[in-house]
Amino acid sequence: MDRACRDCHRIIEEGKTVCKCGSNSISRDWNGYVVIVDAEGSEIAKKMELKNEGRYALKVR
Ligand SMILES: [Zn+2]
Numbered sequence: 001m002d003r004a005c006r007d008c009h010r011i012i013e014e015g016k017t018v019c020k021c022g023s024n025s026i027s028r029d030w031n032g033y034v035v036i037v038d039a040e041g042s043e044i045a046k047k048m049e050l051k052n053e054g055r056y057a058l059k060v061r
Pocket residue numbers: 005006007008009010019020021022023
């Protein structure tokens with residue numbers, strides 16, 4: 001089961017314990033899944049205030 005960062009919602013790669021944003025607040029309890037391929041041109045990325053491409057969870061508890 002993948003885990004997600006509570007701070008930036010990024011999906012954490014298998015085996016990593018720290019997110020790329022520097023947070024180690026990581027949860028297995030998350031819902032929804034979004035892949036941002038073009039952060040500048042994506043409406044979802046704008047709504048979620050995502051600045052980088054990647055895989056993100058919509059909700060992280
Ligand atoms: Zn993060």
